[in-house]
Amino acid sequence: MILSELKQYLQQRRQVTLADVVNHFDVDENVARDMLAVWMNKGKVQRLQAAASCGSSCSQCEPLTTEVYVWGTPVEGRQFIRQECEPR
16 A cells, blocks of 8 residues: 555545455555554544544444544544434
8 A cells, every 4th residue: 555545545434444444455454454554644534533422332343443544624623323222
């Protein structure tokens, strides 16, 4: 995986999970995080934090699916919650 390929992937999808990147580029999660960090440091990618309960209380979400990256300018305070974790 090279930075330009990751950039193109992120621009096309706009929002990806760490698992998406790991599977698409067939790399270790730490390699994927390092490459994403390059774009984060340039201000092109932001990491969204899962809502407090997502991935912790119900234990139904894979940790790699709750780590979300978005291409674009940072959105302060933006969070997400997986549909499976929403209260019913």
